[in-house]
Amino acid sequence: MSTEIIYGRHPVFEALSAGQRSFKKILIARKYEGDIVDKIIDLARKKNIPVQFEDSKKLVGYSSNHQGVVAFVSPKEYWQFDRLVKLVEKKENSVVCILDEIEDPQNLGSILRSAVCFSVDAVLIQSRMSAGISTGTAKASAGAIEHIPLVKVVNIVQAIESLKKIGFWIYGADMQGEVISQKEIKGKIAVVIGSEGTGLRHLTKEKCDFLVKIPIDKKISSLNAAMSASIIFYEINRQKNA
Numbered sequence: 001m002s003t004e005i006i007y008g009r010h011p012v013f014e015a016l017s018a019g020q021r022s023f024k025k026i027l028i029a030r031k032y033e034g035d036i037v038d039k040i041i042d043l044a045r046k047k048n049i050p051v052q053f054e055d056s057k058k059l060v061g062y063s064s065n066h067q068g069v070v071a072f073v074s075p076k077e078y079w080q081f082d083r084l085v086k087l088v089e090k091k092e093n094s095v096v097c098i099l100d101e102i103e104d105p106q107n108l109g110s111i112l113r114s115a116v117c118f119s120v121d122a123v124l125i126q127s128r129m130s131a132g133i134s135t136g137t138a139k140a141s142a143g144a145i146e147h148i149p150l151v152k153v154v155n156i157v158q159a160i161e162s163l164k165k166i167g168f169w170i171y172g173a174d175m176q177g178e179v180i181s182q183k184e185i186k187g188k189i190a191v192v193i194g195s196e197g198t199g200l201r202h203l204t205k206e207k208c209d210f211l212v213k214i215p216i217d218k219k220i221s222s223l224n225a226a227m228s229a230s231i232i233f234y235e236i237n238r239q240k241n242a
Contacts, residue, residue, distance in 0.1 A: 002074070002075055003024055003072050003073065003074070003075075004072075004073055004074065004075045004076075004135070005062055005063075005070060005071070005072060005073075005135055006070075006071050006073055006135055006138045006139075007059075007062060007063040007065065007066040007067070007069060007070045007071070007135060007139065008063075008065065008066065008067045008069060008138075008139045008142075008143075009034060009036045009037060009040065009067045009068070009069050010036070010142040010143040011138045011139055011141070011142065011143045011145075011146075012026065012040055012069045012070075012071045012143075013036055013039060013040050013043075013143060014142070014143025014144070014145075014146045014147065015071065015073060015138075015143065015146050016040060016043045016044060016047070016049075016071075017043070017146070018146035018147060020076070020146060021073040021074045021075075021076065021146075022073065022074040023044070023047070023049040023071060023072070023073050023074075024050075024072040024073065025049065025050040025051070025052060025071070025072050026040065026041075026044050026049060026050070026051050026052070026069065026070070026071045026072075027052050027053075027054050027058070027059055027062075027069070027070040027071070028040070028041065028051060028052070028053050028054070028068060028069060029053075029054065029055070029056040029059055029066070029068035029069070030053045030054065030055060030056070031056065032068040032069075033068075034068075037068060037069060040069060056068065063135070063139075065139065075133065076133050076138075076145060076146070076150070078132075078133070078150055078151065078152040079122070079149040079150065079151045079152075080151070081124075081151055081153050081159060081162070083149075083151075084096070084122050084124070084149065084151045085162070085166060087121060087122065087149070088121055088122070088166070088168075088188065089166045089167075091121070091188075092187075092188075093186075093187065093188065093189075093240055094121050094168070094188045094189070095119065095120045095121055095188075095189045095190075095191070095233075095236055095237075095240075096120065096121055096122050096123075096124060096163065096168070096189070096190045096191070097111065097115055097120050097122070097123045097124065097190075097191050097193065097229065097233070098123075098124045098156060098159065098160065098190055098191065098192045098193070099111065099123065099124065099125045099126075099130060099192075099193050099225075100126070100156055100192055100193065100194045100195060100200055100201055100204050101126065101129045101130055101194070101195040101201070102125070102130055102131055102193065102195060102196065102225055103129065103130060103131050103195065103196065104131055104196055104225075105131040105134050105136040105137045105140060106136065106137075106140045106226075107131070107140075107196060107224065107225050107226040108125075108130075108131040108132075108137050108140070108141075109136065109137040109138065109139065109140025109141035109142075109144075109145065110140055110141070110226035110229075110230070111123065111193070111225065111226050111229045111230075112137070112141040112144050112145050112148055112150070113140075113141045113142055113144040114226070114229055114230035114233050115144070115148055115229070115233060116141075116144040116147050116148050117144075117230075117233070118230075118233035118234055118236070118237040119237055120148065120233055121148075121149070122148060122149040122150070122151055123148060123149070123150055123151070124150075124151040124152075124153060124156070124159060125150065125151070125152055125153075126152070126153060126154070126155070126156050127152050127153065127154050132150075132152070133145070133150060156192075156204060157203055157204060157207055160190065160192070160204070160207045160208075161207065163188075163190050164209075166188075167187065167188050168187075168188040168189065168190045169187055169188065169189055169190070169209050169210065170190045170192060170207060170208045170209045170210070171185070171189060171190070171191050171192065171208065171209070171210050171211075171212050171232075172191075172192040172194075172200050172204070172205055172208035172210070172211045172212070173191065173192065173193050173194065173199075173200070173211075173212060173213070173214075173228055173229075173232060174194070174199060174200055174205060174208075174211040174212070174213060175199075175213050175222060176211060176213070177210065177211030177212040177213040178210070178211065178212055178213065179212070179213060179214075179215050180212040180213065180214060180231075180232060180235050181235055183210065183212055184239070185235070185236050185239045185240070186239070186240075189236060191229070191232055191233070191236070192204060192208060193225050193228060193229050193232075194225070195225070196224060196225050199222075212232070214228060214231050214232070
C-alpha cells in the first residue's frame with residue numbers, strides 16, 4: 001500500500017472519522033495539549049491503529065506545522081467523472097464546483113472546506129495546471145477534503161458539456177458578470193472558478209451559460225479564488241434554502 005502523510009489535529013481527526021483511508025500509524029507528540037488529540041488517540045485505538053508517542057522534534061521532520069499529530073495513511077483517491085455523473089444526474093438542486101487551473105494548494109484546500117460547509121456535492125479539477133491532493137491541501141482544508149469527492153478530468157470544457165447534457169446550468173465567476181445576489185439561481189448548478197491570476201480561460205468562459213460577480217470596493221481589483229468561491233457557495237446555498 002502506498003503511503004501519504006497528513007498532519008495537524010483536524011486533518012487527522014477528520015480522516016479517522018470519515019473512515020475512507022487506511023491508517024498505518026499515528027505519531028503523537030509526548031507533550032501534547034487539547035481534547036481533540038485525546039479523541040484522535042481514543043478513535044485510533046478503537047480502530048486498532050498503532051499510536052506512537054514521539055518527541056516533538058521528530059515530528060518537525062515531517063512538518064513544522066504538525067500540531068503534535070502526524071499520520072501515515074493511504075492516499076485519498078480521485079473520483080472518475082462517470083462516478084460523479086451517477087451521483088448528481090438524478091439529484092435535484094445538485095451543486096458542483098469546477099476549478100479552472102487553480103494552482104495553489106492553499107486555495108484548493110480552502111475551497112474544499114467552503115464547499116463542504118455550503119453543501120457542494122463535488123469539486124472538479126483538471127489533471128494539468130492544477131493543484132491536487134497533497135498534505136498542504138489537506139491541512140488547508142482542515143480535514144474537509146475527507147468529506148467531499150474530488151474529481152479529476154483531462155478536459156474541463158468537455159466536462160462542462162457533459163454536465164449540460166444532464167441538466168446543469170453553468171455559472172462562471174467573472175467580474176464582467178451580473179451581481180450574483182441579483183441573479184436567480186435554481187436547478188442543477190455548476191460553478192466555475194478561474195485561476196488566481198487570470199481568471200477563467202476564454203474557452204471556458206464561452207461555455208458558461210451565465211457569468212456572475214461579487215460586488216466589491218473599487219479600491220481592490222478582485223478577491224482571491226478561495227474567498228470568491230466561499231461567497232458564491234454561500235449565495236447559492238442561501239437561495240436554494242430560501
